[in-house]
Amino acid sequence: WVDSANEPGCDFPIQNLPYGVFHHEDEDEDDARVGVAIGDMILDLSVIADAGLLEDVDADDEEDIEEDVSAPMLNLLMCSEPARWSALRRRISELLSDGNDELCGDASLMEDALIPMSEAVMVMPAEVGDYTDFYASIHHATNVGSMFRPDNPLLPNYKWIPIGYHGRSSTLAVSGTPVRRPLGQTKADDADPVYGPCKLLDYEMEVGAFVGRGNERGEIIPIDEAEDHLFGLCLVNDWSARDMQKWEYQPLGPFLAKSFLTTLSPWVVTMEALAPFRVASLPRESGDPAPLEYLSSKEDREFGGVDLTVEVYLSSERMRAEGMEPVRLSSGNFRHMYWTVAQMLTHHASNGCSMDPGDLFASGTVSGPEKGNRGCLLELTWRGSEPIELPTGETRKFLADGDEITMKGFCERDGYRRIGFGFCSGVVLPSVMATV
Amino acid sequence: WVDSANEPGCDFPIQNLPYGVFHHEDEDEDDARVGVAIGDMILDLSVIADAGLLEDVDADDEEDIEEDVSAPMLNLLMCSEPARWSALRRRISELLSDGNDELCGDASLMEDALIPMSEAVMVMPAEVGDYTDFYASIHHATNVGSMFRPDNPLLPNYKWIPIGYHGRSSTLAVSGTPVRRPLGQTKADDADPVYGPCKLLDYEMEVGAFVGRGNERGEIIPIDEAEDHLFGLCLVNDWSARDMQKWEYQPLGPFLAKSFLTTLSPWVVTMEALAPFRVASLPRESGDPAPLEYLSSKEDREFGGVDLTVEVYLSSERMRAEGMEPVRLSSGNFRHMYWTVAQMLTHHASNGCSMDPGDLFASGTVSGPEKGNRGCLLELTWRGSEPIELPTGETRKFLADGDEITMKGFCERDGYRRIGFGFCSGVVLPSVMATV
Ligand SMILES: [Ca+2]
Ligand SMILES: [Ca+2]
Ligand SMILES: [Mg+2]
Ligand SMILES: [Mg+2]
Ligand code: NI
Numbered sequence: 001w002v003d004s005a006n007e008p009g010c011d012f013p014i015q016n017l018p019y020g021v022f023h024h025e026d027e028d029e030d031d032a033r034v035g036v037a038i039g040d041m042i043l044d045l046s047v048i049a050d051a052g053l054l055e056d057v058d059a060d061d062e063e064d065i066e067e068d069v070s071a072p073m074l075n076l077l078m079c080s081e082p083a084r085w086s087a088l089r090r091r092i093s094e095l096l097s098d099g100n101d102e103l104c105g106d107a108s109l110m111e112d113a114l115i116p117m118s119e120a121v122m123v124m125p126a127e128v129g130d131y132t133d134f135y136a137s138i139h140h141a142t143n144v145g146s147m148f149r150p151d152n153p154l155l156p157n158y159k160w161i162p163i164g165y166h167g168r169s170s171t172l173a174v175s176g177t178p179v180r181r182p183l184g185q186t187k188a189d190d191a192d193p194v195y196g197p198c199k200l201l202d203y204e205m206e207v208g209a210f211v212g213r214g215n216e217r218g219e220i221i222p223i224d225e226a227e228d229h230l231f232g233l234c235l236v237n238d239w240s241a242r243d244m245q246k247w248e249y250q251p252l253g254p255f256l257a258k259s260f261l262t263t264l265s266p267w268v269v270t271m272e273a274l275a276p277f278r279v280a281s282l283p284r285e286s287g288d289p290a291p292l293e294y295l296s297s298k299e300d301r302e303f304g305g306v307d308l309t310v311e312v313y314l315s316s317e318r319m320r321a322e323g324m325e326p327v328r329l330s331s332g333n334f335r336h337m338y339w340t341v342a343q344m345l346t347h348h349a350s351n352g353c354s355m356d357p358g359d360l361f362a363s364g365t366v367s368g369p370e371k372g373n374r375g376c377l378l379e380l381t382w383r384g385s386e387p388i389e390l391p392t393g394e395t396r397k398f399l400a401d402g403d404e405i406t407m408k409g410f411c412e413r414d415g416y417r418r419i420g421f422g423f424c425s426g427v428v429l430p431s432v433m434a435t436v
Numbered sequence: 437w438v439d440s441a442n443e444p445g446c447d448f449p450i451q452n453l454p455y456g457v458f459h460h461e462d463e464d465e466d467d468a469r470v471g472v473a474i475g476d477m478i479l480d481l482s483v484i485a486d487a488g489l490l491e492d493v494d495a496d497d498e499e500d501i502e503e504d505v506s507a508p509m510l511n512l513l514m515c516s517e518p519a520r521w522s523a524l525r526r527r528i529s530e531l532l533s534d535g536n537d538e539l540c541g542d543a544s545l546m547e548d549a550l551i552p553m554s555e556a557v558m559v560m561p562a563e564v565g566d567y568t569d570f571y572a573s574i575h576h577a578t579n580v581g582s583m584f585r586p587d588n589p590l591l592p593n594y595k596w597i598p599i600g601y602h603g604r605s606s607t608l609a610v611s612g613t614p615v616r617r618p619l620g621q622t623k624a625d626d627a628d629p630v631y632g633p634c635k636l637l638d639y640e641m642e643v644g645a646f647v648g649r650g651n652e653r654g655e656i657i658p659i660d661e662a663e664d665h666l667f668g669l670c671l672v673n674d675w676s677a678r679d680m681q682k683w684e685y686q687p688l689g690p691f692l693a694k695s696f697l698t699t700l701s702p703w704v705v706t707m708e709a710l711a712p713f714r715v716a717s718l719p720r721e722s723g724d725p726a727p728l729e730y731l732s733s734k735e736d737r738e739f740g741g742v743d744l745t746v747e748v749y750l751s752s753e754r755m756r757a758e759g760m761e762p763v764r765l766s767s768g769n770f771r772h773m774y775w776t777v778a779q780m781l782t783h784h785a786s787n788g789c790s791m792d793p794g795d796l797f798a799s800g801t802v803s804g805p806e807k808g809n810r811g812c813l814l815e816l817t818w819r820g821s822e823p824i825e826l827p828t829g830e831t832r833k834f835l836a837d838g839d840e841i842t843m844k845g846f847c848e849r850d851g852y853r854r855i856g857f858g859f860c861s862g863v864v865l866p867s868v869m870a871t872v
Contacts, residue, residue, distance in 0.1 A: 166602040253689020
């Protein structure tokens with residue numbers, strides 16, 4: 001019965017019901033609690049739990065849904081079993097359905113429980129203990145590899161291991177956080193390195209997966225159980241300083257080139273909402289090795305992929321001043337990844353590494369086989385050699401101060417309502433050196 | 437007046453006063469609080485704070501030392517200014533000094549406030565939000581580089597950048613935690629990779645630094661202020677699966693080869709206690725570049741080093757069964773590092789990366805110029821080509837199940853009391869695959 005949820009292009013129909021953490025613009029961050037996106041509104045779960053409308057979600061008294069949804073993070077909810085996630089989802093769906101008036105029949109409750117998105121401030125959906133970034137697009141790995149290591153683009157381990165590295169959880173932030181152009185060491189080919197503002201600032205369009213229940217240290221997560229440990233997906237912008245990355249990354253991997261900011265979309269779309277859009281994992285080309293047994297299951301081969309379209313838009317400061325719409329830089333699909341989310345999670349825990357509720361892993365840049373699928377400027381402009389022209393006549397090899405990057409994601413399939421991810425955006429601010 | 441603190445070889449004289457988090461063996465982890473090591477006893481700071489003996493540490497009512505020391509982690513104390521750390525340290529020293537009977541004159545308080553170490557369980561000293569591992573020994577980097585990349589041992593960035601990578605905070609644990617031999621992908625030169633128990637398990641002798649006050653995202657930590665942001669040092673064993681590392685580490689760095697367990701010594705030795713042992717940073721050899729300006733200060737050049745001896749001992753299961761003492765594998769010194777702790781911290785924040793109280797960074801393997809200084813088996817046995825003989829006649833290229841590694845650290849200087857770090861130890865357990 002939320003009308004805006006029924007409009008065709010809406011990201012948040014009743015079939016979606018993604019979770020986020022928000023507070024009203026008049027409140028402060030201490031008041032943040034769990035909400036569900038429905039149309040252009042947010043259903044405040046703490047209010048409906050207080051009103052007793054979620055009482056039947058927990059079969060017994062041992063779990064307390066009210067406490068879980070009143071927390072300023074999704075971590076408590078993430079600890080649950082998938083069955084409890086389903087029960088909560090069913091109940092929310094019921095309350096929002098035509099014909100049910102438990103909520104919409106109570107005007108004063110409605111006033112408290114439904115907040116217009118335009119009046120809400122979204123905060124980080126979870127407290128992320130550890131953040132990992134994978135590298136699961138073979139198209140991205142091959143493109144980048146051929147620039148950084150022309151003689152050796154795709155390393156021999158790529159088709160055997162979901163390659164990843166540990167990231168910096170303290171620099172995760174929610175969509176809307178501006179990105180300050182970082183300072184760092186860079187080196188021109190013919191000169192000594194210097195410390196100064198990054199000149200080759202880039203974004204990376206990635207998909208993030210939140211861990212639900214974790215595993216104990218020393219235990220593994222079998223591939224067949226991996227998805228039971230996943231709470232849901234979001235969009236991730238892994239801002240990257242390419243000139244810093246090139247100079248620092250050997251031999252221990254990217255470090256400061258990535259740890260100045262990583263932005264997340266605020267809504268976490270559950271695995272259950274994505275079920276109609278699951279597709280086969282990327283077929284291995286002939287000659288490619290089969291995944292090792294611990295990374296292999298029939299279920300994952302047949303349904304491990306997600307048919308999720310991801311788009312990147314740019315608007316320069318001048319475009320916004322002149323009232324122009326953002327331009328779309330790329331459109332890719334998450335089904336083109338060489339490794340599935342289940343394979344990434346199982347691999348991550350395959351050495352006994354403990355995963356905790358709220359831990360996040362990102363997929364790596366989502367790039368596909370076509371040029372228009374490339375998920376970062378490094379690839380799109382082929383390291384700056386093919387600049388992009390903007391409608392103002394401006395050109396971009398990498399990001400300029402004032403540029404705003406917006407990422408969108410959505411699943412579409414005939415006969416099903418569109419499931420959207422909302423967006424993940426951020427504006428580039430000048431470096432602190434430029435402002436003093 | 438704690439007699440054991442006055443014995444010559446004691447790690448914890450009144451000049452040390454390191455902080456840790458503990459509970460009595462009869463209590464559980466919820467009861468953990470802050471203690472200070474003195475001789476073979478632990479001074480329970482929560483008890484003496486409760487008794488009002490720390491009232492003068494905080495000048496006004498805004499800070500609450502009682503709350504800070506009753507927490508099950510050092511993070512609250514770490515948030516303070518160095519001046520408050522000094523005030524607390526001075527007061528504790530006063531209470532433990534001959535001639536002061538505020539504490540030792542009260543028999544019932546004494547009973548509560550001093551717990552024998554033998555009856556205490558040490559837990560993680562801090563909640564570590566993010567963990568970073570550096571690579572600051574040029575001897576280690578050169579040795580390892582020459583094994584992994586014989587044509588190119590020391591990469592061109594090494595003398596410009598304190599190289600580091602993000603680690604996994606969920607797998608940090610306190611001394612005494614056994615290390616389960618991890619499972620992972622390894623690849624022999626002439627075969628496809630396999631998933632199974634690590635065959636080349638190693639330790640790495642490192643020194644860890646805890647961040648005190650942090651910096652805001654987007655801000656930097658100038659080199660001259662870096663040490664004000666450091667709370668103290670501990671010992672770190674960065675357990676490493678060399679065969680997994682070799683196969684997985686390119687191009688994004690070590691991942692699962694390091695994230696199964698990293699062990700910390702429980703006592704954090706403050707920067708103030710280490711003051712008498714500060715030495716010049718490692719002189720740059722002629723031809724080496726000077727550190728860039730942001731990594732350079734007179735103070736850091738003259739006093740950036742720490743004259744800290746670190747030792748590694750091994751005892752095999754058979755050695756312990758036969759009542760033999762552990763054998764010392766190596767003895768190195770932290771003053772041999774190419775980069776100082778201040779340089780590591782300043783570099784880490786130089787891109788605006790936010791550091792939080794309780795964040796930990798480790799130095800990387802502490803290896804020195806001599807063979808006896810090498811801080812891991814990879815170097816000591818030169819990748820297994822020069823096995824070590826144990827007193828039982830057993831030999832070791834890498835670690836065997838049942839081996840116990842113990843790391844020790846101490847500072848000694850004529851005219852000063854020895855400042856010890858206690859120890860960091862762990863026993864190797866068989867992989868889960870071996871036990872099923
Ligand atoms: Ca990436
Ligand atoms: Ca190391
Ligand atoms: Mg990334
Ligand atoms: Mg390490
Ligand atoms: Ni972390």
